Amino acid sequence: MRRYSHDHPLFLPPAEIARNRPVTDLLDKRVAFVTGKGGVGKTTVAVALGMRAAAEGKRTIVCEVSAQENASRIFAHAEVGFHEREMAENLWAISIDPEEAMREYVLLQLKVRAMRDMLFRSRIFSYLAAATPGLKELVTIGKIWELAQLDRKVKRGRKYDLVIVDAPATGHGIGFLQTPRTFAAIARVGPIHSQAQQLDRLIVDREHTGVAIVALPEEMPVNESAALERDLRTDVGVAVDRVYMNGLYPERFSGEEAERLGELAAGEDGAMRAAARAALSEHNRARSQRAQLARLRRRVEAPVKALPFLFEPELGVEAAGRLAKRLG
Amino acid sequence: MAAVDEILAGKDICICAGSGGVGKTTTAAAIAAGMAARGLKVCVLTIDPAKRLADSLGLRELGNDAERVDPALFERHGVEMKGELWAMMLDAKATFDELVARQAPDEEARDRVLGNRIYQQISNALAGSQEYMAMEKLFELHTEGRFDLLVLDTPPTRNALDFLDAPRRLTQFIEGRSLRVFMRPTGLAARVAGRGASVALSVFKRIVGFDLLADLAEFFNAFSGMVDGFQARAQRVNGLLSDRRTCFLVVCGPQGEPVDEAVYFHRKLVEAKLPFGGVVVNKVHYPAERLRGDGADLAADLTAKLGDADLARRVGENFADYQALAERDAGNIERLSAELRTSRTIRVPYLDEDVHDVAGLAEIDRYLFASSEEREALAAGRPPTAARRADTSRRP
Numbered sequence: 143m144r145r146y147s148h149d150h151p152l153f154l155p156p157a158e159i160a161r162n163r164p165v166t167d168l169l170d171k172r173v174a175f176v177t178g179k180g181g182v183g184k185t186t187v188a189v190a191l192g193m194r195a196a197a198e199g200k201r202t203i204v205c206e207v208s209a210q211e212n213a214s215r216i217f218a219h220a221e222v223g224f225h226e227r228e229m230a231e232n233l234w235a236i237s238i239d240p241e242e243a244m245r246e247y248v249l250l251q252l253k254v255r256a257m258r259d260m261l262f263r264s265r266i267f268s269y270l271a272a273a274t275p276g277l278k279e280l281v282t283i284g285k286i287w288e289l290a291q292l293d294r295k296v297k298r299g300r301k302y303d304l305v306i307v308d309a310p311a312t313g314h315g316i317g318f319l320q321t322p323r324t325f326a327a328i329a330r331v332g333p334i335h336s337q338a339q340q341l342d343r344l345i346v347d348r349e350h351t352g353v354a355i356v357a358l359p360e361e362m363p364v365n366e367s368a369a370l371e372r373d374l375r376t377d378v379g380v381a382v383d384r385v386y387m388n389g390l391y392p393e394r395f396s397g398e399e400a401e402r403l404g405e406l407a408a409g410e411d412g413a414m415r416a417a418a419r420a421a422l423s424e425h426n427r428a429r430s431q432r433a434q435l436a437r438l439r440r441r442v443e444a445p446v447k448a449l450p451f452l453f454e455p456e457l458g459v460e461a462a463g464r465l466a467k468r469l470g
Numbered sequence: 471m472a473a474v475d476e477i478l479a480g481k482d483i484c485i486c487a488g489s490g491g492v493g494k495t496t497t498a499a500a501i502a503a504g505m506a507a508r509g510l511k512v513c514v515l516t517i518d519p520a521k522r523l524a525d526s527l528g529l530r531e532l533g534n535d536a537e538r539v540d541p542a543l544f545e546r547h548g549v550e551m552k553g554e555l556w557a558m559m560l561d562a563k564a565t566f567d568e569l570v571a572r573q574a575p576d577e578e579a580r581d582r583v584l585g586n587r588i589y590q591q592i593s594n595a596l597a598g599s600q601e602y603m604a605m606e607k608l609f610e611l612h613t614e615g616r617f618d619l620l621v622l623d624t625p626p627t628r629n630a631l632d633f634l635d636a637p638r639r640l641t642q643f644i645e646g647r648s649l650r651v652f653m654r655p656t657g658l659a660a661r662v663a664g665r666g667a668s669v670a671l672s673v674f675k676r677i678v679g680f681d682l683l684a685d686l687a688e689f690f691n692a693f694s695g696m697v698d699g700f701q702a703r704a705q706r707v708n709g710l711l712s713d714r715r716t717c718f719l720v721v722c723g724p725q726g727e728p729v730d731e732a733v734y735f736h737r738k739l740v741e742a743k744l745p746f747g748g749v750v751v752n753k754v755h756y757p758a759e760r761l762r763g764d765g766a767d768l769a770a771d772l773t774a775k776l777g778d779a780d781l782a783r784r785v786g787e788n789f790a791d792y793q794a795l796a797e798r799d800a801g802n803i804e805r806l807s808a809e810l811r812t813s814r815t816i817r818v819p820y821l822d823e824d825v826h827d828v829a830g831l832a833e834i835d836r837y838l839f840a841s842s843e844e845r846e847a848l849a850a851g852r853p854p855t856a857a858r859r860a861d862t863s864r865r866p
Contacts, residue, residue: 181491181723215727252673261673311490328587360824394784403785406775413768414775417789424788426822453791455798456726 168383169195169304171352172290173344175319177309178356179366183388185212186457187356187449188308190465196232197466200303203234203289207282207318208310213237217459226289226300230459234300236289240278243285250295251333279321280334283341290344315370319345319378345380352383357438359390359431368441382444386469387435389451391428400425472814474501474719474838475508477747478619481717482612483710484747485622487739488721489731493752496825496834497721497818498623499527499557503544503828504835506555510618513556515607517623526827529557534564534607536616547832556617558607565603573696573703582692589689609707717747722806724754724799733809748814750838751803755796756819 168174169191176188185206192204203226204213214222214237217229224242226234245262252258288295290305310318322341325334344351353374357367367385374380395403400422407418439446449468454461478484478501486498495516502514513536527539536558541551567584574580583589601624608622693700710716718739722732732749739746768789772782807815818837825834836844 179491180489181728212727257673361826362824394788395781399781402776402781410775414771417768417772417785420789420792421785423820423822424792430823453794455794 168352168354169198169200171304172350173286173305173307174352174354174383175307175309175315176354176356177315177370178311179358179363179370180311182356182358182363183457184311184356185308186216186462186465187354187386187388187469188306189213189216190462190469191354192233192235192304192306193230193463193466194469195304195306196230199232201232201234201301202304202306203236203302204229204306204308205286205289206235206237206308213308216457216462234302238282238285240282243281244277246296247281247284276317276321276324279318280325280338280341283318283322283345284337287341287344290350316373316377319374319380323378345378348381351380353380355382355385355442355444357385357387359387359434359438361434364434364438364441367438371442371444382442385438385442385444385446387438387446387448390431390435390448391424391451393428393432395421395425472748472816473840474504474748474750474816477719477814478505478717481619481715481747483608483620483622483713483716485608485624485711485716485718486721486750487624487718487735489728489735492721492723492728493818493825494721495623496831497719497750497752497838498621500825500831500834500838501719502557502619502621503539503549503555503831504839505619505621506553507544507549507551507835508839509552511554511556511616512619512621513558513611513617514621515558515560515604515611515623517560517562517604524559527557529559534558534561534568536611543828544832547829549832549835553618558611560604560607562603565607569603569606569703570696573699575696579692579696582688583696586689586692589692605707605711606703609703609710612710712742712744714745717745719747720749720810722749722751724751724802726802729802729806732806736810746810746812748812748816749806749810750816750818751799751806752818753820754799754803754817755792756817 174191176184176191178184188204192202195202206213213229213235214220214227217235219227219229219235222235222237224237224239226236229235248258248261252261286305286307288299289302291299292301294301309315322338322345326338326342355367355370357363371382371385374382403418403421403425407415407422410418435446435448447469449465452461452464484498484501486494486501488494498514498516502512506512526543528543529537529539536556539555539557541555544551544555570583570589571580574583604622604624608620611617611620720732720735720739722728736746736749769782769786772785773779776782776785803815803817807813816838818834821830821833823830825831
């Protein structure tokens with residue numbers, strides 16, 4: 143059995159790589175992966191980062207990788223699918239469907255038309271492609287790499303300064319970024335071997351590739367973010383550039399004011415009581431969130447940037463735009 | 471509206487399903503605790519719970535054995551456990567290995583499967599194996615019949631639908647029927663399929679660059695004696711899921727996106743003829759409609775009462791922000807109930823503190839198991855009274 147091992151001559155130990163690379167700002171890189179636990183607002187942060195980069199004049203594309211079409215939802219746009227769609231000035235979006243990416247990959251690999259047609263018609267090919275562990279992830283990362291090329295492989299492909307990836311949630315995220323390395327170790331010959339190596343170099347290249355984690359100011363997301371940063375460093379060889387603490391409530395009331403509001407809530411009825419209760423609830427939340435923010439700062443190595451909770455019924459393009467201004 | 475104990479009356483199995491980040495694990499634990507408090511012997515099966523929640527229930531690391539939760543933990547928070555609460559933290563890989571060991575005709579066959587690279591990838595990583603193994607464990611516990619009620623917290627799939635589809639996909643893969651016929655070099659199918667298939671295989675091999683086929687062949691060979699056992703079991707698991715004594719609860723949040731996903735998930739449940747029990751909406755902002763519009767003089771009233779115009783202004787702003795969220799939540803929940811054509815929508819408010827301990831579970835249970843009077847109080851923006859219904863304990 144062939145397995146990847148950390149002393150494989152092809153690779154430095156991942157932790158070693160993580161230590162040795164220079165840091166550049168997240169938005170000055172070529173590819174930025176945005177990851178984190180489910181439901182923390184990864185897509186919103188990925189889109190906000192895209193808007194920020196676009197506003198700085200960078201031609202930017204935001205990629206979704208699991209056909210959720212959350213980004214198009216933020217833009218109130220029809221589903222984007224496997225196409226590079228312009229969402230705003232300097233800003234594009236694409237939803238990478240692994241099957242489409244596989245198809246495109248085969249088209250680029252096989253120059254003989256008859257062979258391609260035969261392959262696409264063959265049921266066994268799609269069966270094998272589906273059965274090969276990690277192949278979906280590999281072609282998805284391959285497409286991300288292709289988007290980041292200045293010399294695009296795809297005909298008439300646009301050049302982008304920055305590719306932002308709305309990466310899979312924690313757990314799946316680690317496996318996702320590990321795929322090229324696993325493949326390079328398993329596939330010893332052929333195009334996939336060298337391409338997987340190339341993709342792995344992209345992922346651990348700190349100068350050109352960045353990783354941001356999105357967290358929420360709650361117990362479990364903070365724990366998971368700390369674990370994710372550690373696993374990315376030891377298992378993938380990637381250092382996290384930034385952790386975004388999303389959804390932080392403003393501190394609207396002091397402790398002394400909260401006491402007065404507590405008395406008000408106890409003594410009043412109707413709207414006044416409800417308003418006082420809402421204020422107390424906000425005060426308690428804001429306080430426990432600050433404690434979680436402090437915990438996160440203690441537990442991760444990357445710089446932590448707090449993002450405000452947006453009191454919006456639904457997060458749309460305007461809210462993402464306001465978040466974009468706070469990302470710095 | 472209904473309470474959880476009404477929905478679960480006469481059920482053996484409660485499956486909490488929903489997308490990631492909506493509080494499934496906490497909901498499953500709270501439901502199990504609430505039903506145990508009402509006299510049942512309940513086991514909650516969970517995957518990767520928050521460490522503090524596990525710690526506070528006195529549970530050790532992952533293990534495939536059910537552990538009894540000390541009732542004193544709940545009694546300390548004023549909850550009398552009339553029944554028993556048990557918990558199990560699932561280890562998907564270990565469950566899969568156990569299953570192989572059980573189905574394998576002999577030790578050699580077992581070791582061949584356990585050592586196969588494709589098997590290792592599948593049992594660790596293939597989307598669906600966690601889900602499949604959760605079902606498997608559920609089936610096993612149900613067959614043993616040690617518990618009155620099993621509550622399953624489904625794995626955190628990004629897309630809640632994977633969960634329904636996973637067992638079928640996994641068994642199909644293990645069966646590998648379509649592939650195996652091609653791999654038999656002298657098989658009739660190979661001759662019928664002719665050159666096309668073998669060229670496809672060789673091209674695939676060239677692109678992928680490793681002999682996947684050899685690994686796959688070995689995998690299916692190793693599994694060959696077990697396929698029937700797996701199939702039969704998968705059918706029985708499916709039978710259990712669609713049984714009328716099983717109940718699916720959809721768990722979601724009040725924002726537009728989780729509500730859309732809950733609607734979609736419900737539709738899939740109905741299509742798959744699986745028994746839908748109700749929907750739990752977590753982290754709902756209260757109050758909503760009752761206070762709309764009567765806040766015109768609020769700023770003046772607050773200023774008069776607090777004697778601080780600046781503080782009054784901030785209280786007013788904060789209240790307006792909350793009401794906007796509460797109205798959004800109310801609108802989304804109305805839409806949810808209409809789309810699901812259900813009155814079984816249970817709202818759990820956005821509490822001031824995270825829920826990761828027994829006190830938090832007890833707090834959530836006040837909403838999940840609220841009586842109709844308590845629900846009225848809730849709708850009016852008052853928390854339900856601490857007095858709990860004591861008349862709902864029952865044993866099947």
